[in-house]
Each structure stands twice: as C-alpha cells, then as structure tokens.
Amino acid sequence: MTDVEETTANLPLMRKCPFSPPPEYETLRTESPISRVGLPSGQTAWALTRLEDIREMLSSPHFSSDRQNPDFPLMIKRPVRREEKPFRASLISMDPPEHSQARRDVVGEFTVKRMKALQPRIQQIVDEHIDALLAGPQPADLVQALSLPVPSLVICELLGVPYSDHEFFQGCSSKLLNREVPPEDRQVAFEQLENYLDELVSKKEANATEDDLLGRQILKQRETGEAEHDELVGLAFLLLIAGHETTANMISLGTVTLLRNPDQLEKIKADPGKTLAAIEELLRVFTIAETATSRFATADVEIGGTLIRAGEGVVGLSNAGNHDPNGFENPDDFDIERGARHHVAFGFGVHQCLGQNLARMELQIVFDTLFRRMPGIKVAVPVDELPFKHDSTIYGLHALPVTW
Template structure:
C-alpha cells in the first residue's frame, strides 16, 4: 500500500511491528508518519480518532489546554472494552484528571520526587544493581536478565523511594509483579492491586505518626495538612508504582537487547566510566526504543487547528510517541542507534502537564544499569537466537518477556 492509500484506509491501531525489525515502530504507522503529521486510525470499537505522529504536532497538542485526558468524555479513545466496562469504578488519578484537579495531585507527587531525593538514591541503585548482578553471576547459566535484574531493580527502588519497610518488601514485590507485570489473569491482577492499595493506605496512615525521609511520608504530611485523604494518598503511591514498575523494567531489558544487537554501540558503554557518556547513551536508547506503544490518549475540548487540519471538539486524539521520536524533521538520523550523538529533545517521557513525574528516577536507574552491566560482564551475550526472543507486542509498554543470557 502506498502512503496516501494507507492514510485513506484509517488502519487499525495499535499496529503490528515488523518481526525482523522489532525496535522500529510498526511499518504501517511509519507510512502514515511519512505522509502527514496527523492521520486517522481505527481502534477496537470501530471509531476513528486522530493519530498524531509528527514530533512538533505531538508537542503542541500535549501542551495544549484544550486537549483533555478525561476518559469519561464521550468520544474519548478508550484502550479496550475492559476499560469501558470498568470506567465507573476507576479512581481519579493524575493520568485521567485535567486542570486544577490534576495540578493538586501532581504537585504532591512532583514535590515528593525531587531531583535531590533521586540523587540521594543513586548509591542505593548502584548497590542493588551490583547485588543483583552478583547473584546472577553466582547462579546457573543461562540466566534470565528480566527476572534477575530488569524487574527486581525498579521494584526495589520504588520500595526505597516510597519508604516500604524491609520486612514488607517481599510482599510488595510479589504483589507488584502480579498486579502490574502484565502476565497474570485480570482477576489475579485485580486482587493484587487491591491488596497493594490497602497496604499503601495503611502505610500512609502509619507514616503520619512516624514519618521518614521518603515519598509516602511527604504524602502523609499533606494528608495531615488536610490537602488530601488517606485513600488519595495511598492511591498516589500506587500510581507511582503502576507508572514506574513495568516501564523501567521493560526499558532495562529492551535496552540490553538493543545493545547486544549493536555490539559496536555496546562497546562504548563497556569501555567508559564517564557518567556524561553514559547519560548521552541512555537518552539515545530512550529515544530509539520509546517504549509506550499504545498511544497517549486524549480528547479535544474545543476545535483545534493544527498542521493544516482541524481537530473538532469531542474528537479523540492518540499521540504515538515512538513515531514522533523518529521524525526526520527533528532528528538527523532517526533510524540509527548512535549512542555518541545527542539527538535533541526526544519525548520518550511525554511532554506538557502530564510529562513523566518519575523521569529522573528512571534515568538514574537506566544510567546505572547500562553503565554497570557491560563493564561487570564484558562477555555478556544472548543465550538464544535473536528471532527466538519473545517481544511484548500486545503490552502497554514494549519490552521482552524473557532475555536468556550467558557469559
């Protein structure tokens, strides 16, 4: 199909990636992006929201206050029938609130996720990364990098950040893996999320009495000040967990796959101890892989003129970050993974009022893992052929189910 044909057809979204080229956005979306920054796609309920693939248009719309995340508005491009069925029971969260209500909750999170606090966590991230690598090296070969390193590291770091006591960490990690890991049944995952929510609400209550230097203690202080309820406080902790667990885990594992696939790029990380080199490399991996793969969902609350089109009030909008991060108008060589050259302002963490709250934590984790793994295990290699690696084609965030490695 030629690019104009594909545009007229409003192809299905999300679309399939090319198995031979899994790091790149699906070919059909690339064809749309080549043709225009805005197109139409067809989603599961037969509706045809706008798909935004152009980097500049994405930035403009993500920062536009006429663009809403309110999933209750008629015409909002919901993710699935399951989401529609549970719409009435979904709590108000940073992800689905606009304006003043959003700012009220978000301010509490951003105040708690300070750069200073993340900086102070770096030694703990390094120690846990080293301990997990030690344990992997001491265990049998091949090892699965996903269960040995990619999943436990973010989970332990969220425990550290939220202030989950040591004795509760096994419970917390186990429930998180089931609740947000994406492999359990809907029932199991729902039960785990419920248990985690109740646990976090209880923890906020106890932090009101005995605060520490952690995010939930900051949240508890806001509860004491009457700015939010204990339930809202516990749910804020849960939102950080939901948003930060799978994303970081996928990025650690998928980044490792991409590096093993590009040995000349991997060599750069293996042979350096310069934090600036590792930081630039991490930004490029974030851009190249841009893992959110089912689109940032929005709805227009007024007519919006953009890129020669008019998005009408009430029309659904899907921002596809992976295609935007390979826009040739913004990036010089968008298809290449080049860890040496900073490719400008990628939007792997989104943009505007809903931009990722946990990006400093995610960056710190990724920089430490990428900067440590290949120096500690220079002979790290996949234990299966590339085409045997199972990619997460249907998940909210792209990644791999398992990564068998040896050394």
C-alpha cells in the same frame, strides 16, 4: 466519540522488526500524517505521526487526559466498573488546575537532588543482583535476575511498599498491561491492586513516618489540613506500576541493543560519561509507552492544519514522532552521540513523566555496572527467538536468556 468516518488504519500496529517502529508509521507520516484510525475499544480517533504535531497537542490546554470521560480514546475495551467502587483519579488522568496542584505536592520527591541521594542504595541493589547472577547457573534470564527486581525494589523502597508482595503486584500489572487479557480479568486485577494499596495507605495513615514517599505525603497533608486518601491511593497505583514496568523493559531492551551494536557499546565502556546520552537514544528508539500520549479535544482546535473538533479523541503515536526525519536526522540509525533530548518518550507538556530522573539514573547505574562487571555477557539465543512483548501496551521482553 465513535463515528463512521473512514479510517486509514486500525491500532495497534505491530512492529515487524523488534528494534523499529511499525513500517506503516512512515507511510502514514508521509501520506496522511494526521488521519483517522480505529481503536480496539471500538472508537475512532485522530492519529498524529509528526513530532511537531505531537508536541503541540501535548502542550495545548484544549486536550484532556480524563480517562473516565467516554470521549477518551482507549487502546483496550473499557472495563465495566462496579458502581459501588468509586473511581480514584491519579495524576495521569487529571487536568489542570487539579493536576497542577497534585503534581506540585509530589514533584519534590523526584528532583535531581533527591535522586542523587538514592544513588548509593540503587548501586547496592544492582551490585547484589549481579553478584547473585554471577554466582548462579548459565544461561540465566536477565529479566528475572536483574531487569525486573531492580526497579521493583527501588520503587517499593521509595513508596514504602513491602517488596515481599512483589509477585502479587507484578502479576496484577502484567494483566493490566496485556491487551490479550479479557476486560473482566483486567478489571479484577485492577480492583485487587487498588484494594491492596487502599489498605496499605490506611495502615500508613495510622502510623505515618518520614521514611517513605507515602508517609511523607500523609504528613504533608496533615500540615495543610487537606487529607486526600483516595488521591494518595491513586498516586501509589500509578507510581508502583509505572515505576517498575517501564524501567524493567528498558533495561532488557537496552542490553540487547547495546550488545547488537558493539561499536556503540565500546564508546560507553571507554567513556561512561556517554551512558546518559546512550540512554536518551534508547528511549527515543524504542518509545515503549507510545500511546500514553492519548487525549481528547475539549474545544475545536487545529493541529498541523487539521481541525479536530471538541469530543474527538487523539492518539499521539510517539514512536512515529520519535522517528520523524524532520525531528531527527537519519532517525532509524542507533547513534548514542546523537545528543537529541527533544524526544517524547517521556511525553511532553504538563504530563511529562514525573519519574524520568529516577528512570535515567537507574538505567545509568545498571548499564555501567552490568557491562563493567560482566564484560563477556551475550544473548544466549538468536534475536528472532526472543519473546518480545507485542501483546503489551508497554513494549519490552518477557525473557532475556544470557551467558557470560
């Protein structure tokens, strides 16, 4: 819904310090915690900056995730989709009850028990990449040597996607997430990746096995008689991108942050049982996919004392909420013993991140192994020379040169 109401800011707002939210968030949260903002799509929307308001919105049945609806607030210009290409909805853009059933069908793939079964293989992948890193020249780019290939390999093996195609799908995802890529180029990347996964799912339907998630989903569909090819393509698309981009960026950001806070890093080295707590704090501090909590109202509803009318878009600024002093004491401090898991880095409500157990386990294995096997690791350039992803809808690092 586009209107001419006065706006308080235009999103996205840039981080002045790469380790902190945009300073304007604090001003908004203090002076105008629910305010109208302009979006790159040309729309206006309500921006939520308080943790309580964001959680309330995400748990309300009166907000939709349907990204095809023209009222949905987009952080990029809406691409023009060719009419002969029908839209394939994925979990992230479904609403209940359709979303409820689709999530039930796949949630068993991401239980803690299932993740523990993957742990030995993930450890092997991490060890192999650190072996190669140690055997290679210095400095090395940790993004290319470890951060990106580890979660890419893991999600490929989980889904049943050939890792030999990783350069192709990583190139597509980079274009899709880069705000500076023209809409027409982003649309081409979208269709290329969608066509690739369409063909992959078709091949698996012709020879489905229990060896990977897509094969298991196909066999399950046959048992119930509810074969949904397009839905499976949409699921593969979502999991392939989300399954490697987010974790890869958190590996790089987490490594830099722990190296910049040696007192916190020493706590992990002395007691690896604290690594998971450190991961929660890193997730809170960075909140790398903060506008994934965008929605639009399907009815008039009041949030935080403000009336949001049906059809109006809402952007939950999760990074602002995760630094809300009413939710976290001294929120700008990096404290691995904070013990706060009520952040919204993984979202909240029915759309809370499906793969969060996998992400936590990958991060735990990487950090424990990296700092144990490479105790002398350090960043090879000044922090202000690091190429942070200010141009991406998922925050992170383009490169991270390290020595050891």
